[in-house]
Amino acid sequence: MQHFFVDRSQVEEDRVWIQGTDVNHIRNVLRMRVGEQIQISDGSNRVRLCRIMKIESDRIETEILSVEESFAELPAQIYLFQGIPKGDKMEFIIQKAVELGVYAIVPMQTNRVVVKLDEKKEQSRLKRWNSIAESAAKQSGRTVIPKVLPVMDLEEVCYFIKEFECKMIPYECAEKGVERTKELVEGIQQNSRVGVLIGPEGGFEKEEVAMAIESGIEAVSLGRRILRTETAGMVVLGVMMFSLEK
Numbered sequence: 723m724q725h726f727f728v729d730r731s732q733v734e735e736d737r738v739w740i741q742g743t744d745v746n747h748i749r750n751v752l753r754m755r756v757g758e759q760i761q762i763s764d765g766s767n768r769v770r771l772c773r774i775m776k777i778e779s780d781r782i783e784t785e786i787l788s789v790e791e792s793f794a795e796l797p798a799q800i801y802l803f804q805g806i807p808k809g810d811k812m813e814f815i816i817q818k819a820v821e822l823g824v825y826a827i828v829p830m831q832t833n834r835v836v837v838k839l840d841e842k843k844e845q846s847r848l849k850r851w852n853s854i855a856e857s858a859a860k861q862s863g864r865t866v867i868p869k870v871l872p873v874m875d876l877e878e879v880c881y882f883i884k885e886f887e888c889k890m891i892p893y894e895c896a897e898k899g900v901e902r903t904k905e906l907v908e909g910i911q912q913n914s915r916v917g918v919l920i921g922p923e924g925g926f927e928k929e930e931v932a933m934a935i936e937s938g939i940e941a942v943s944l945g946r947r948i949l950r951t952e953t954a955g956m957v958v959l960g961v962m963m964f965s966l967e968k
């Protein structure tokens with residue numbers, strides 16, 4: 723069944739209105755007709771089974787047939803702070819992170835990031851990155867579309883996650899071994915916010931890790947091998963997903 727995402731304001735007691743680009747998609751790409759059924763999420767855990775009632779040029783009216791709770795979301799909100807990688811690697815990272823249950827992704831500017839994004843470029847990248855997150859969310863049956871937030875530097879990240887219940891910075895020279903990482907992952911509580919900071923291809927500078935530690939973020943190991951930046955975040959998300967999934 724086709725799955726669509728709407729804003730809460732489009733949901734009424736017994737109706738859901740579809741607007742924007744989905745209208746064209748339903749009318750002209752999927753060629754759906756009045757009477758056909760679709761699933762609609764509003765960013766919460768509720769999924770509504772709806773029937774198309776009326777198809778207009780700029781909006782589609784649907785009737786709610788039933789509401790079900792979905793368990794597609796992880797019980798904790800995991801934020802991936804990703805040192806901006808070269809080329810189109812970020813797109814791959816976003817797609818995979820969404821499949822693994824990430825809640826939000828923040829492209830992170832660090833000393834060894836080589837990509838330069840001016841204001842205009844950042845805006846266009848964010849648009850593209852968010853549309854990748856949206857298709858990955860649809861494809862993997864999620865009820866929340868993870869957001870790709872604007873670029874932050876390391877200092878802003880440290881401030882942003884100040885109140886997060888769990889925060890870690892995977893670092894190949896971390897003092898403690900992987901046992902401690904396991905302990906942290908297994909200790910993640912339901913409904914908590916988790917921050918994971920991954921360095922770009924060149925990794926973090928020692929001073930950057932020291933600054934993160936200073937603000938309460940724990941440096942952790944991901945094992946005895948050096949992982950590429952696009953592997954490191956996925957490993958963390960994978961083990962968190964396994965630990966959190968009920």
Ligand code: SAH
Pocket residue numbers: 891892893894895896919920921922923924925926942943944945946947948949950951954
């Ligand atoms: N500076 C390194 C590799 C950076 S890998 C070098 O060039 O040799 C990119 C990022 O992945 C790192 O900044 C770190 O966040 C994470 N990472 C990779 N392997 C890791 C490991 N074994 N333990 C912890 N973090 C790791």
